[in-house]
Amino acid sequence: MEAANNVAECERPTIMITNDDGIDAPGLQALVRVLVSTNRFRLFVCAPDSEKSAVSHSITWRNALSAKRTEISGATAFAVSGTPADCTSLGISKALFPSVPDLVLSGINMGSNCGYHIVYSGTVAGAREAFFYGVPSVSISYDWVGGISSINDFTLAAEACLPIINAILVEINNKTYPQKCFLNVDLPTDIPKHKGYKLTKQGKSIVKMGWKQVASDAQGNSISNMLSTMTNDPNSAVSNADAKAVSQDNLLFIRQVKGGAVDDGETDYRYVKEGYITVTPLGALSHADIDCQTFFKEWLPAVAEHTSSAL
Template identity: 45%
Template sequence: MTSKNNGLSAALVSNLQDVLSKRKGVVTDGSAEEPPSTSDVAANEEEEKESDDDSRPIVLVTSGDGIDSPGLVSLVEALVREGLYNVHVCAPQTDKSASSHSMTPGETISASSVNIKGATAFEVSGTPVDCISVGLSGALFAWSKPILVISGINQGSNCGHQIFYSGAVAAAREALISGVPSLSLSLNWKKDESQESDFKDAVGVCLPLINATIRDIEKGVFPKDCSLNIEIPTSPSSNKGFKVTKQSVWRKSPSWQAVSANRHPGAGNFMSNQQSLGAQLAQLGRDASAAGAARRFTTQKKSIVEIESVGVAGKTESRVKKYFRLEFVAKEQEHTDDDLDIKALEDGFVSCRYHAYLCYLESLRQTY
């Protein structure tokens, strides 16, 4: 555990070190810790079965990548398996990455129950922030409020200025605004290098922090005005430890690609996404309606010309419709400050950073 004068509470650091040492089979006096016997394991499992779910701390989990994303699935499975928490899930039906803090006012959204063993779960036809907002409202779950909101594990880093785009970080921020402590978790996914099994390794890295955070919340020492953002390196199982970092100005570069009129997104590539059948049928209906509306609009407006977008449109009396697709491209950059989140991540450390949103609002209030 790498620690400087970093803002993490001493209790959280102590708890984390204690949990990590026990995970390695070492106790505080230096002697080897004996593995639990089969009878002890069976007794513990029986106690968990007999425990009253309502007596356990409630944890609410969401994700910017959708309810079927491997990061969320791996995390929820691990939380349920531990048996320490009453796990609730409220996540988008589909991938809502880069949705930032967007919400869906004035429109009807659906919340459909989902069968996740050991958890109470709903998939929502809205954004990650919608999920947390409706989840904490009392309209969906019968509770006062959870002890902790966890958003993740997100596929892709949310270091630096990526937090302004991230739906996962925004969900944690919404919980913070609503007065509930929160964590956002992200895995530094790299194309052609990462694989889904990395999420299971990432869960093993995150669980000690989650447990230590909940212990601090129960003791009343976890900061109430901050959300904790945790970034996990590309190879979670071979990480070099935890490092408390500060936010960098790094971000992926937006790249807008011009595409031809017959390649704009439609029902064909929509079906390739991992979504429920109900969501697919609903989207097909919307696509059909949109296609009908487009045909009517084209019939009424003969002067509109759809062309392949190749540059700045020249002067013409006809209106021109162009199509573009956005992708975010990670560019290699040199980072010299070891305390920056992206530098720590690239060096193989787990980056822990407080997202002090409410502190920022308070500073603005005092300034103006």
């Protein structure tokens, strides 16, 4: 009987989960619970031991990482002292787990990751790192809005993603899943009333940030949640009281929301705000717009010619 159980376990597809909100974050915990409840997957978790929001694709290079075994029911889990990209790299390397996962999921992030925010996102980087090494991957984010969203919404988000996850694994098993992209999935705030899945492209939406001088680290820490989700009321930024009292030799500044820019095309941000679950294929290369290519095609030879004539 034990041998039969081992065979059945090996036949299950393996999913590895990471994130950037930290291994104890409700989004990751909800995703694991929902996947465990299906009894269809073997689950590995390799996630940061603390919040690593907006670290983009940074990696740990000079120092050793620690990986501490953590209890998460239904999964083999480790909390790692590194970035999301570190966690994915370690998790798919076979140095920590016995096999390479069939699929990597990064999330569920607290806050959407659309437009230019994809560049900042540690959640997206967790999926992108797997893509670098040929492992299918998906980053998942929920459009959390303070005062409206609740922790239970992460469970609804995970359940809404199950059809996508199952369909991807079918394609992987059939060896028909595309190798030249990974997926970025964003779920709308009102998940029970979502309008279905929508294939989109990355837009240019962004929350623009400025800087504000503060008197102490405590003031900066008080808005860390606002900066990590980029969805809260920009008017909630702390006051600038006593900022002038700070020593001129050690000035302290915090980021502050200054406004935003939204593109009107058929993009990820537009459709997630309209209530769709957006599915955006992403690659690792940044292709410049065609007009930029045209400009520099003419500009660069002129630079070279000018340089030669000046010698």
